[in-house]
Amino acid sequence: MARLVLLRHGESQWNLENRFTGWVDVPLSPRGIQEAKNAGDKLRGFTFNRAFSSVLARANETLRLALEGSGQTNIPIEKDKALNERMYGELQGLNKAETAKKFGDDQVKIWRRSFDVRPPGGESLKDTAERVLPYYESKIKPYVLKGETILIAAHGNSLRALVMELEQLSKEQVLELNIPTGAPLLYELDKNGKVLSHRYL
Ligand SMILES: O=C(O)[C@@H](CO)OP(=O)(O)O
Numbered sequence: 001m002a003r004l005v006l007l008r009h010g011e012s013q014w015n016l017e018n019r020f021t022g023w024v025d026v027p028l029s030p031r032g033i034q035e036a037k038n039a040g041d042k043l044r045g046f047t048f049n050r051a052f053s054s055v056l057a058r059a060n061e062t063l064r065l066a067l068e069g070s071g072q073t074n075i076p077i078e079k080d081k082a083l084n085e086r087m088y089g090e091l092q093g094l095n096k097a098e099t100a101k102k103f104g105d106d107q108v109k110i111w112r113r114s115f116d117v118r119p120p121g122g123e124s125l126k127d128t129a130e131r132v133l134p135y136y137e138s139k140i141k142p143y144v145l146k147g148e149t150i151l152i153a154a155h156g157n158s159l160r161a162l163v164m165e166l167e168q169l170s171k172e173q174v175l176e177l178n179i180p181t182g183a184p185l186l187y188e189l190d191k192n193g194k195v196l197s198h199r200y201l
Contacts, residue, residue: 009062010035022088035182040069049148054083063153082135085155089122129161
């Protein structure tokens, strides 16, 4: 049986400031650093064969701290922009509450959580899935099929795209899917890569 742990990075400086982030490469906040270390505590007892991350510092740093905290610093790590956060286009840098005041809560929820509506100049979740899922299939799933234990440190929306596929969620279900920062989500998968169970650690 394979095990796949999905870990959204710890709180970033722009999560703290409530700003749309996307591809802007912001650091973890002090609380985010602590969340990553706490995730490491929860991962003690796992022996990871390998780990994957985006090329953004908040995910890389979360991975580093979590692996260090779990006592495993010597495993192969592959970083790829395919796992980056959804690109938020013209919203990047704007305050989420001010944007909701300007455009309305409903519009902002559609930009943030819908499956196929693009925020202005940015990627929809569908666009994000179209780079995350081929990467998962070609670079990660082969190791799942071998029964490995794998850690993926990435982002709210790149992980929503992956969870949607793993759990076969509908567009309506994905609208309500939020992945918290720094909370390791464990999937157990059978020899065909089908999900047997999932739970937050
Ligand atoms: O700003 C972002 O890039 C993401 C993740 O923090 O925000 P949202 O909650 O809208 O997906």
